[in-house]
Amino acid sequence: MNRIHPLYIAPFLIVFIVILGVKISQVKVGLHEAKSEFQKALEISYEISKLKDIYDDKDKTLKSLSAILKHSSLKSVSLEQKVVAKKIYISSKSMRKSNLNFLISKLLNGSYTITALEIKAINQEEASLKMEIAL
Amino acid sequence: MFTKYSKKIETIFLESSSESKSIEQNVNIILSPSFYWVKKISLPLKRARDVKKLLPSIFEEILPSGNYSYAVYKKEDYFLAFAYEDRVILEFIAAKGISAAHISNICFAQTFFDETDLPLRINKERTLVMQDGIVLMVPSSWHIIAKEFYIDDRTFPKQTITLEKFNHIVDKKNIYQIGSLLIFITFLFGMELFMLQQNRDEILAAKDGLFAKYDLKPTMMQNESVVKRYNALHEQQMKFRSTIATIINLKLGQNEKIESINYEQRSIHVLFDGVKESSFKHIAETLKAKNIEYKVDFKDSMVILEVQL
Numbered sequence: 437m438n439r440i441h442p443l444y445i446a447p448f449l450i451v452f453i454v455i456l457g458v459k460i461s462q463v464k465v466g467l468h469e470a471k472s473e474f475q476k477a478l479e480i481s482y483e484i485s486k487l488k489d490i491y492d493d494k495d496k497t498l499k500s501l502s503a504i505l506k507h508s509s510l511k512s513v514s515l516e517q518k519v520v521a522k523k524i525y526i527s528s529k530s531m532r533k534s535n536l537n538f539l540i541s542k543l544l545n546g547s548y549t550i551t552a553l554e555i556k557a558i559n560q561e562e563a564s565l566k567m568e569i570a571l
Numbered sequence: 572m573f574t575k576y577s578k579k580i581e582t583i584f585l586e587s588s589s590e591s592k593s594i595e596q597n598v599n600i601i602l603s604p605s606f607y608w609v610k611k612i613s614l615p616l617k618r619a620r621d622v623k624k625l626l627p628s629i630f631e632e633i634l635p636s637g638n639y640s641y642a643v644y645k646k647e648d649y650f651l652a653f654a655y656e657d658r659v660i661l662e663f664i665a666a667k668g669i670s671a672a673h674i675s676n677i678c679f680a681q682t683f684f685d686e687t688d689l690p691l692r693i694n695k696e697r698t699l700v701m702q703d704g705i706v707l708m709v710p711s712s713w714h715i716i717a718k719e720f721y722i723d724d725r726t727f728p729k730q731t732i733t734l735e736k737f738n739h740i741v742d743k744k745n746i747y748q749i750g751s752l753l754i755f756i757t758f759l760f761g762m763e764l765f766m767l768q769q770n771r772d773e774i775l776a777a778k779d780g781l782f783a784k785y786d787l788k789p790t791m792m793q794n795e796s797v798v799k800r801y802n803a804l805h806e807q808q809m810k811f812r813s814t815i816a817t818i819i820n821l822k823l824g825q826n827e828k829i830e831s832i833n834y835e836q837r838s839i840h841v842l843f844d845g846v847k848e849s850s851f852k853h854i855a856e857t858l859k860a861k862n863i864e865y866k867v868d869f870k871d872s873m874v875i876l877e878v879q880l
Contacts, residue, residue: 446746449753456760463767470774473791477778480794481785487801491808540819544812549804553815553834 490547494571497548498524501569504542510535519571523551526567536563543567580675582727584720585664586693586708593668599727600664600677604699604708607655608634609681611704614650619643622650630654644682644730653679657734671734681706682730690717807837810880814839817861818876821854830873843874 489496501524505515513535518525531539536555543550552568581596583589586603608630616622626641634654642653661671680699684691690700698711711717781787788794811834818832818841827850830842846854848869854876858865868875 446749446753449750449757453753453757453760456757456764460760460764460767463764463771467767467771467774470771470778474774474778474781476791477781477787477794480791480798481781481787483798484787484794484801485785487798487805491801491804537819540815544815549808550811550834553832555833556831557828 491549491570494522497569497571500546501526501548504539504546507538507542509538513539522571524569524571526565526569528565530558530562530564533561533563536565539565543569580727583669584680584693585660585667586697587663588694588696589667591666591668594670594673597673597675598669599675600669601683602655602660602677602679603693604680604706606660606663607653607679607681609654609679609705610652612650612652613648616650619645619650622652626652626654640732640735642679642730642732651681653681653732655732661734674734676727676731677734678728678731679706680708682728688718690714691720692717693720807880811839813861814863814878814880817857817863821857823854824850837880839876839878839880841876841878843876845872846874847872848874 498519501517504510505517505526513528513531515531516525516527518527540555549570550567551570552566554564554566556564558564580599581594582599582601583594584601584603585606587605610629612622612629614622614625622643623641626643627639629652630639630641637656638658639654640657642655644651660677664671664674684699684701684706686701688699689706690698692698692711692714693708694711696711697708698714698717700707700709700714700717782789788797815832815834818829818839821829823829823843824845826845828844830844831840833840833842843851843854851867851869851874854874855867863878866877866879868877
């Protein structure tokens with residue numbers, strides 16, 4: 437007679453089911469938040485990696501700059517290249533305008549963070565160049 | 572009438588004429604034949620549980636309407652089948668001042684007494700007798716010679732019954748069906764909860780993996796700030812390129828030329844030579860067409876153009 441009647445267990449099960457239901461709805465909210473956070477993190481990480489690749493890849497910048505400066509069109513040009521801290525300085529006291537056009541078009545079409553630029557006409561055919569690129 | 576039986580647990584013979592008595596300790600109860608129906612049945616079945624399934628139909632003809640529970644015990648070559656109303660017995664017990672919590676065991680007089688105990692005079696009016704192997708309650712006047720009520724301290728029989736409190740409300744079968752359904756629902760809910768938590772944990776782990784893979788800052792706010800900074804830089808660089816491209820490609824007159832281009836601190840300064848205020852119009856139109864905002868300063872034949880990025 438002292439054993440628990442099965443009917444007494446029913447209310448406990450119902451209460452347990454209600455608690456589980458509440459817990460499930462809480463976890464569902466958490467899951468929804470986790471999904472949106474993950475989606476947001478995915479978008480941001482994609483954006484950051486893409487932008488880092490363009491503006492924050494020191495090795496890639498140095499490599500591609502070196503390739504441009506060694507280009508056959510600029511072989512005759514006396515170009516000075518100096519890397520200080522997180523910047524690279526490119527300068528030429530005098531270069532032909534055609535060479536300048538080639539260099540500038542390459543640099544403007546590439547993904548470099550140009551922080552300073554100075555072009556001064558020397559005469560009808562030549563100009564001087566000073567340029568600062570962030571690494 | 573209540574009769575003490577065991578020293579360890581008090582045993583009560585429950586009879587319709589029993590007096591009320593407040594009991595504060597555990598008791599064993601022997602049910603008088605007035606609380607149950609009993610039948611001796613012979614069936615070609617071996618197991619008592621198989622017989623139990625048939626009892627509702629076996630008792631159907633003799634029982635008044637009510638909600639009955641059934642019990643069956645196997646004897647040598649026959650079965651002893653019982654039918655009783657839980658609610659009636661429980662209500663009677665409660666009316667006699669016994670709490671259901673204090674009931675240890677309940678058995679039928681049939682299973683407690685054997686032929687050697689009977690006839691047994693319960694009180695002046697009633698005597699327990701055995702007829703054809705069935706324990707019956709008869710008027711005492713039928714059996715003048717009967718043993719006085721005395722029960723030795725024998726062990727309470729193992730053939731006991733459990734009274735179901737809600738038997739008259741819900742059928743036991745239904746209780747188990749409902750119970751099974753609730754347990755199934757609990758299981759499903761538990762599984763769903765487990766899977767949701769697993770899913771959430773996997774997503775959080777994948778998010779942590781992203782942070783590690785792309786070397787992100789610890790908080791989303793910091794990362795958003797990084798993106799904002801990069802986007803501002805990107806916008807500025809794109810504007811710088813388009814402005815420089817526009818300036819370099821300006822169509823200048825025969826004696827007009829660009830003397831210098833200077834870019835520093837997000838500001839572009841262009842020095843034109845040979846450009847007069849009146850002839851600056853075509854340069855202004857080109858800049859306007861490209862949505863470039865500028866400031867201009869005229870000095871003799873020199874024009875200083877300033878564009879803020």
